[in-house]
Each structure stands twice: as structure tokens, then as C-alpha cells.
Amino acid sequence: MANNELENLGLNKLESDIYLTLQELGEARTGLICKKLNISNSHVYTILNSLIKKGLVSYKYANKVKIFKPSDPETLKLLFGKKQEEIQQQEKSLRLLIENLKKLPKNKETESDYQYFEGISALKGMILEVYSTAPRNSEMLLLSAKSESWEVMNAFFLDMHKIRVKKNVSLKMIMQKQTSELKKRITERKKIGLIEIQVSDFNNYGEILLTEDYLCILDTSKETKMPCGFMIKNKIFVSLFKEIYLSLWKNLRFN
Numbered sequence: 001m002a003n004n005e006l007e008n009l010g011l012n013k014l015e016s017d018i019y020l021t022l023q024e025l026g027e028a029r030t031g032l033i034c035k036k037l038n039i040s041n042s043h044v045y046t047i048l049n050s051l052i053k054k055g056l057v058s059y060k061y062a063n064k065v066k067i068f069k070p071s072d073p074e075t076l077k078l079l080f081g082k083k084q085e086e087i088q089q090q091e092k093s094l095r096l097l098i099e100n101l102k103k104l105p106k107n108k109e110t111e112s113d114y115q116y117f118e119g120i121s122a123l124k125g126m127i128l129e130v131y132s133t134a135p136r137n138s139e140m141l142l143l144s145a146k147s148e149s150w151e152v153m154n155a156f157f158l159d160m161h162k163i164r165v166k167k168n169v170s171l172k173m174i175m176q177k178q179t180s181e182l183k184k185r186i187t188e189r190k191k192i193g194l195i196e197i198q199v200s201d202f203n204n205y206g207e208i209l210l211t212e213d214y215l216c217i218l219d220t221s222k223e224t225k226m227p228c229g230f231m232i233k234n235k236i237f238v239s240l241f242k243e244i245y246l247s248l249w250k251n252l253r254f255n
Contacts, residue, residue, distance in 0.1 A: 009079040011054075014039070018047050019056055022070040029067055054079065113233040123218060123229050124156060127209070130231065131160045134211045140164065140171045141245045145207035147179035149221045154185075161192045170194045172249055176202045198252045208241065215241050 006016040014037075021036055022028060030044050037044075048068055051057035055075050059068045117126045134140060144150070150157065164171060177199050179185055189195050205221035215238050218229040232238075 006076075009076065009083055011079075014043075014047050015051055018044065019051055019070060022057060022068060023073070027067050027069040029065060033068070113231075115231045117229045117231065118226050120153070120220070120227055123220065123227055124153070126216065126229055126231050127156075127160060127218075128163075130209060130211060130214050130216055131163045133213070134164065134167060134169045135213075136167045136169070138169050138212050140169055141208075141210040141242065141249075142171060142173045143202070143208040143245060143248075144173060144175045144179070145218070145220065146176055146203065146205050147182075147185065149205050149207070149219075151180065153220065154188075158188060158192065161189060161195070165193050168194070171196070172245075173197045174200050174202070174245075174249065174252065176200060176204075178203060198249065200248075200252055208245070210238060210242055210245060212238070214238065 002020055003013065003016045006019065007013065011019065017037055018033060021033055025032065025036075030041055030048070033039075033048075034041055034044050048057060048059075052059070055078055056071050057068055058071060059066045061067070115126070117123050131140075161171070171194060173189065173195060175182065175185065175197060182199070186197050189197065205219060205223060207216075207218040207220070209216040209218070213233055215232045215234070216229060217232075218227075220227040220229075
């Protein structure tokens, strides 16, 4: 477990092993470290020098022999701070890359576009694109699938609702009565805001999501070997499904 945490901070496996061995021993010569870890003497010096540079190990001389000692565990915070700085720099570079890619000239803005996505990661990418590109102050419509189709992605969907609210995009959502922990799921979403929810007797694994520009149809059910979805940019299709959705919404409200 400790090895995993150290590797998350940027140490490789051998660096983690040697650092933990020194923490266990208190201090040691290279011979003892090599014996405990079954590694060569030449190899251990390279790793120890790396740990010294990272501030995790120091040494002293006793009878002209180097004895290595681990730094206080609190020094690991330095590695964590460095990791945070690297992540912030990566995030900054990513934002810059995204902005530059958006500025690239497009050959032609098409009236219609159809894309097929397969696999959970691909579907998450599609949904993120739809929520991120929804026009500010607009409205989205969502006909939810059976809850067992999307429960494992619930945290992801809640994050998408937060993106929506930041852009002041409202949402009409129809959930199915069979949804497990229905009241909890409704409360989670209403807490985020800008949402109206109605409940229907639908019993279907498919899901429909509508924005001003896109119609998305998803299948994330366990009945399907590979989750899949379509993202359709077509004004006629969007208009048709919006009309169907709003008619259903009205009927649910007055029945």
C-alpha cells in the first residue's frame, strides 16, 4: 500500500522499496540494503543518489563508510507540493492546447453531423462535449433510462449537471419510477439546481438527451455487450424529438 502511495508521488518502484527499507532500518549501509532487497551494489547507489536529490535521504560517514538515513516522513509533503505544481502546469498547458485547437480554422460548418460512440469512455467524452457546448442560458431535455443503466456513472452525471448550472442552462428531466433510490437521485440533482423533474412509467434502457443543437441517444444497459450512443446534429431531428418530448412532459404534468 505504501509503495503505491509513494509511486503516486513520483517515485519509481525501486526508489519506493529503498526508501521504505531505510524507514524500517533507521539507517543502513548499502550492503544491508542490497541484502534485504536482493539488488546489486552498483544499482543501489544510483537510486540512493536520486532519493538524496529529492530530499528523502541523507548520509553520514562512519569509518570512511557512507551510512544512509531517511529524512523525516514529513518531507514527503515536498514531493506532494511538487506533484501539485506539475499538475497545475499540465492543466494550464491543456487549457492552452484546447484554446489553440478551437482557434484552428474549420473548412466548413456542416448543417448536419452524425457520430457513433462505443464504450463507456467514449460515451463520457460525448456527454462531456454536449454539456460543455450547450449555449449559455439555454435549455436541455433529458429522458432518463432505467437507473441500473447509469448508476455506475452517477457521479460523472452529477459533475455534468454542475457544468450545466455554471452556464445557466436549465434542464427538464423525466426519470423512471423504477429508478432505485428515486428520491435520493432526485434530491441530488435538485440540490445542484436549475432542474425540473417528472416521473414516468417508462421501463426502457435507452436514454435521450436534447440541446439546442444536438440529439443524443444512449444505451448503457447491462443487456448490451458494448455501451453505445449516437450524437446527431440535425435541426429537423432535434426539432422533432423536442416536440415529442415536450408533449410527453405536458401530459405527465396534467395526468
